[in-house]
Amino acid sequence: MTSTASPDQLPNPFAQTRFLLSAARLPQLPQDHVAEAAFVGRSNAGKSSALNLICQQKQLARVSKTPGRTQLINLFDIPVSAAAATEAAPQASILGRLVDLPGYGFAQVPLEIRRNWGLLVGGFVEKRINLRGLVVVMDIRHPMTDLDLQMLGWCEARGLAAHILLTKADKLGHGAAKNTLLKVRAELREIDPDMTVQTFSAHAQTGADEVRTILSDWLRRPHDESSVGPAAAD
Ligand SMILES: Nc1nc2c(ncn2[C@@H]2O[C@H](COP(=O)(O)OP(=O)(O)O)[C@@H](O)[C@H]2O)c(=O)[nH]1
Numbered sequence: 001m002t003s004t005a006s007p008d009q010l011p012n013p014f015a016q017t018r019f020l021l022s023a024a025r026l027p028q029l030p031q032d033h034v035a036e037a038a039f040v041g042r043s044n045a046g047k048s049s050a051l052n053l054i055c056q057q058k059q060l061a062r063v064s065k066t067p068g069r070t071q072l073i074n075l076f077d078i079p080v081s082a083a084a085a086t087e088a089a090p091q092a093s094i095l096g097r098l099v100d101l102p103g104y105g106f107a108q109v110p111l112e113i114r115r116n117w118g119l120l121v122g123g124f125v126e127k128r129i130n131l132r133g134l135v136v137v138m139d140i141r142h143p144m145t146d147l148d149l150q151m152l153g154w155c156e157a158r159g160l161a162a163h164i165l166l167t168k169a170d171k172l173g174h175g176a177a178k179n180t181l182l183k184v185r186a187e188l189r190e191i192d193p194d195m196t197v198q199t200f201s202a203h204a205q206t207g208a209d210e211v212r213t214i215l216s217d218w219l220r221r222p223h224d225e226s227s228v229g230p231a232a233a234d
């Protein structure tokens with residue numbers, strides 16, 4: 001490890017985040033107006049580890065060394081802290097939700113499962129009215145795969161905010177990590193100049209404050225019905 005950055009230290013609004021439910025199909029999702037921020041990425045990219053560090057909980061999302069085949073959308077509620085409740089929405093007990101979408105990118109997965117993944121994740125990203133932004137998690141050593149680009153394309157088509165986490169930054173030297181960051185940032189500018197990117201390491205515990213700030217900002221955004229569905233594609 002060559003990074004000299006110290007672990008993040010701001011107060012964490014996500015520390016009380018708790019599991020709500022798992023959905024295998026879109027109709028099983030709650031029909032309400034709670035703002036959601038979703039995480040997606042290639043299996044093994046470090047999505048569960050990122051969620052756990054962001055929420056400062058060891059086991060909120062399970063971390064595994066073997067790719068799972070269960071395709072579930074996992075939802076987590078973020079309770080409003082006593083301080084935040086008076087400020088923003090005193091009547092609300094939930095600040096928002098974090099959503100863990102099933103991972104992608106394993107060639108040996110049967111076609112049927114890949115098709116189901118497309119319906120589930122594609123349907124969620126394209127149509128979920130609660131959704132305010134998508135965090136696309138990428139291993140810093142293998143960024144911007146075809147499916148990553150497809151994710152960003154879905155966001156762009158809907159006018160949805162997207163933020164990229166380049167995870168496992170501890171696996172690269174500082175200079176190499178910075179080069180990848182700049183390269184991905186330049187590629188993003190071609191897709192949508194509002195999209196953002198950062199480096200992150202669950203192992204070194206760096207980058208969590210930066211993504212927490214983005215998530216907090218998204219979850220405070222009002223819901224915009226006009227941005228949902230194919231009619232809003234341009
Ligand atoms: N070196 C390093 N390994 C990581 C990091 N984040 C996750 N991993 C490892 O990568 C593997 C997959 O992580 P996981 O969070 O389960 O990925 P997911 O499949 O995207 O949810 C596990 O062995 C983790 O320990 C990181 O920041 N640095």
Ligand SMILES: [Mg+2]
Binds near residue numbers: 048049061
């Ligand atoms: Mg995982």
